[in-house]
Amino acid sequence: MTYSIFHIAQLLGGKSLLRTEGNISRLLTDSRSLIFPDDTLFFALRSASNDGHRYVRDLYNHGVRHFVVSDFQSDFDSMQDASFLIVNDTLQALQQLAAFHRNHFSLPVIGITGSNGKTIVKEWLSQLLHNDYNTVRSPRSYNSQIGVPLSVWQINEQNNLGIFEAGISKKGEIERLEHIIRPTVGVMTNIGQAHQENFSSLIEKCREKLLLFTDAQWLISCKDHAVVEKCILESGLRCRRFIWGYDQLCDLQVLGIDKIGKVSTITCKFGNETIIYSIPFTDDASVENSLHCLSTWILLETVIENKPLNMQLIASRMKLLEPVAMRLEVKEGRNDCLVINDSYNADINSLNIALDFARRQAADKQMNMTLVLSDILQSGEVAEKLYANIANLVQESGINRLIGIGTEISKQLDKFNIPQKESFNSTESFLGSGRWKALKNEVVLLKGSRNFHFEQISEQLENITHQTTLEVNLSALVHNFNYFRSKLRHETKIVCMVKAFAYGSGSVEVAKTLQHHRCDYLAVAVADEGAELRREGITLPIMVMNPEPNSFNLLFEYQLEPEIYSFSLLNAFIKAAVRHGESHYPIHVKIDSGMHRLGFEKPDMDELVGILKDQETVQVQSIFSHLAGADSPAFDDFTHQQLDLFKHCADTLQNGIGYSFLRHILNSSGIERFPEYQFDMVRLGIGLYSISAVNSPEMETVCTLKTTVLQVRKVKAGETVGYSRRGVLEHDSEIAVLPLGYADGFDRRFGNGVGKVLINGKLAPVVGNICMDVAMIDVTGMDVHEGDTAEIFGKGRNISELADSIGTISYELLTNVSRRVKRVYFQE
Structure with missing residues (x-):
């Protein structure tokens, strides 16, 4: 369905500069996703970390001629054949247009919300109903203030069922989504701790989510979820209810759940009918999700469509449910x-x-x-x-x-x-x-x-190789990047540290992701790391933190910018730059403000000024220092001493050489704890990988180290496991062998019961010494089989806690993962 730009202008109101005609069928909020410019309308969204107005010119150059903006900038005047709709709030305009589009259709719409299971329920409903309905649904987990309107915009005349999910992170958001989705049938999955930081209690969050069903005809929920049930009863919602649970008064009563092997069989009662079906999953969440789906199916077929219940069809489709891959x-x-x-x-x-x-x-x-x-x-x-x-x-x-x-x-x-x-x-x-x-x-x-x-x-x-993998969630990496960016002023630049193979996660893929999301600078430890990034197409400025004289040629060849921390290094680099015919080559001056590792000290400033102001071979691009204890309140007094010393040195250097440069001293911890000292730029390192100095719940896990069980064997009490016979068994045991050893980065200190791995939802201790290529774990009574997945660290096994157990830090565990461990990158 298309709308003329004139029609959209009338709908959105505000001021319009309609310089060209056009019909719109595509909405764009991410300039990098442009494919069809002719019928695209770009919404210049503003957020804490970005501003879509920056990309209007580039989109214009690529053929886009229709824009919704909140700030008509002087540069836009020259785009004489482009139309601009000027509104107060571009996000609100996007939502308003999507809601208008939704109102053109009278199809039944299922709206799903809750803390967990939204995407699974949506995708499973699509699997179960795709033979009976022409369904339109949210792509992947498009459940946000931006994702929902883009999802609803997909509805067309051929669809006869819509399935959309809605997620929120703070109060006031769900009402805006309700106007867009306008669900006929609501599904409330459950309520949990996700995004709890902006709500005073689970009850407050649950009440907020229930607003999605203000004008719904039906609401599906589980009676056994006490908080959800309480909030529904107190909500005053006018919709009719379809309830499932163990209570005999439920519309769909659960009579029993049997789990055998990798299959769950669920027995239910609906009216006088007994329904028995099996799903190829045994976790409680999957069972619950299947019951939400069954309730929705029954409601659609028997109540709304007035069809008889087909038990055989339910059983046949349920057993074919497949895992939902919510990632690329x-x-x-x-x-x-x-x-x-x-x-x-x-x-x-x-x-x-x-x-x-x-x-x-x-x-x-x-x-x-x-x-x-x-x-x-x-x-x-x-x-x-x-x-x-x-x-x-x-x-x-x-x-x-x-x-x-x-x-x-x-x-x-x-x-x-x-x-x-x-x-x-x-x-x-x-x-x-x-x-x-x-x-x-x-x-x-x-x-x-x-x-x-x-x-x-x-x-x-x-390219099948080692069964042990490090999964790197690039979506979570971007989320964490934006979390830190949201704490900075709009103009503050970010240096992202990708040294040490990007903390073990793979420097090339991480660098490309950060470059794509408009990081300002990258930093590596040595020139070889920077050269590799250049060969892989990285064009961002790259700082080299530990340049060595024998690597100067690489610096010049690949346009890498060195950290300069001593007079000998400065003089050597100037001489090398002169030989290469360089002029105003960018350097980054390191100040020792208290770390006492590398850098110029306060008494060195006059001599440093004397060298730099009388030459044009190099130019100071930035001056910076390292905070020694920004992560700990115990060192806050010392941190402020460092900050004062750094400001003094930076001022002295700038006044002496007569031109300005970038200043930066904050690391990941500093960004969270001392944002008032962000200066012109900050350095983001371990924070990208979900390590937070303030234990922020907003951080998302990026790296998951996992492997598979090679073999499970029974070993008698009194026997030993592993080298040096250190693993003495006190009882008859089941021992699982993992293809993971210290050559893969699994530290030997985790041996002999110190370390534990997560398998089938339970922690299994390491038995005996860790070998070079394998480790043994005790899985007695855990129903573990060959091929099962074991997680070393990740979402289910906090890496900081794991590091604490052997007296080290998360940095070491991440960077120790060897390169023979295959990295698997994905986006959700």
């Missing part, structure tokens, strides 16, 4: 390929998101792109029209090669105007052809409907 996984592939696995569903909206991600990866690595795409199932559109739209999207995304898999896409292959294209009727025929072996040095995006089992293709393309 990036893995190293064979033949120097980069494999992006997004094969848990395929529809045109999620394809758009995946193509955008793949396009950025390919641009960073200067690689061609191959799309492996299955048939798009249950779209509700005529095939010719659907694949014409897909072909247009794929072509505009810059795909170089298309491999279509499925009978329908094979018929429609001629619609794709792409240099290389081929098709196969099935996944099996593609794998059997061996054509996948021809993929070399390219980004390969796998996008397939579940029925096509693209995981088989992924297994063939991946």
Whole structure:
């Protein structure tokens, strides 16, 4: 559905400069995701960490001619053929337009909120109902103030069911989302601690979330959740209720749950009918999510649609529920390929998101792109029209090669105007052809409907090596980056530390992600690290914290900027720069304000000024220092002494050399505890990886070290496990062997019961000494099997607590993860 720019201007009000006509079908809030400029309307959103008005000029240069802004800047006057809608609040305007669009449709809409399970319930409902309804739903976890309007904008005339999730982080947000979603049926999953920091109690947060259902006709909830039930009863909501739980008065009564192996069988009663179904999961959260889905299904079919309940259909579909992959996984592939696995569903909206991600990866690595795409199932559109739209999207995304898999896409292959294209009727025929072996040095995006089992293709393309992996959540990294950026003034720059292989997480991928999200500077320890980033396409300024004279040539070759901390280093670098014919080469002057590691001291300032002011070979880009104890209140007096000394030295240098430069002294802890001393720039390091000096609940886990069980064996009491017979068993035990040793970074100090790993939701202690390549853990009574996943640190195992247990710091655990451990990057 399209709207004219004149129609949208009338709707949003405010002042309009309508210099060109146009019809709008696409809304854009992230300038980097532009594909179709002609029918795009860009909303220049402002946040604590960014301002969309910065990117208007760039978008204009790329063909966009329609903008919603809150600040008409002088630069916009020169864009004579662009239309500007000037409003007080661009986010509110986006939401207002989405709500207007929603009002055009009378389809039933399921609105889902709660603390956990929203995305799972949404995706499982889609899996269960996709044969019966033409469904539109939120892509991935688009449940925010921006994500919800973008999701609702997808509704079209072919849809006959909408499923949208709504999340909040503070009061007042859910009412804005309610006007956009306008749910017919509400699902309240549960209430927990997520985003609790902006609410005084769970009850306050629950009451806020229930506002989503102000005008809903039905509300689905679990009676056994005491806080939710209390809040609903006190809410005054007028909607009818469908309740499930163990109470016999529930609409759907749970009679029993049996868990055997990896399957849960749930027995329920609805009216006079007994429903028995199984799901391929045994965790309590999955059982609960399935009951929310079953309740929704029953309500839609028997109450709203007035159809008889089909027990056999329920049982057959429930047992086929699949895990929801809420992330795009990036893995190293064979033949120097980069494999992006997004094969848990395929529809045109999620394809758009995946193509955008793949396009950025390919641009960073200067690689061609191959799309492996299955048939798009249950779209509700005529095939010719659907694949014409897909072909247009794929072509505009810059795909170089298309491999279509499925009978329908094979018929429609001629619609794709792409240099290389081929098709196969099935996944099996593609794998059997061996054509996948021809993929070399390219980004390969796998996008397939579940029925096509693209995981088989992924297994063939991946560069399978070590079973131990370090998963790096790039979305969480960006979230943490923005958390720290929100504490700074708009103009304050950020240096991100990517030394030591980016704290073990992989410097290239981390640097590319930070560059993409407009970090200002990067910093490495040695020149070799900076040179590697340059070879991988990093264009940001890069500081080298420990430059050595024998690396000066690398600095000049790759435009790396050295830290200068002594007169001998300064003089040597000036001489080298003169030999290379350099002029005004940027350097960063280090001040020793109390760390007593490296740097010029206060008495050195006059001599330093004398050297720098009489030459033009180098130019001071910044002056900085390190805080010795910014993370601890016990050292606050000393920290203030350092800050005063640093300011004195910086002022002396600037007055002496006669020009200004950047100043920075705050590290991650300093940003959180001393933001008033942010000066011109700050340095963000360990904070990127969720380590917070104030234990902020807003931080998200970035790195997860995990492995798989190689073998489980029974060992009698009195026997020993491992080298030196240190692991003496006091009882008959079940011992699991993990492919993880000290050569992988699992410290030997974790041996003999000190360390514990998380497996199947329980902590299992290490038995005996840790070997070079393996470790043994006691899993007695834990129902552990070969192939089960064990987490060393991550969301379930706090890395700081783990470090404390052996008397070290999280930095050491992260940087100790060896390079033979495969890094798996993903975005949620």
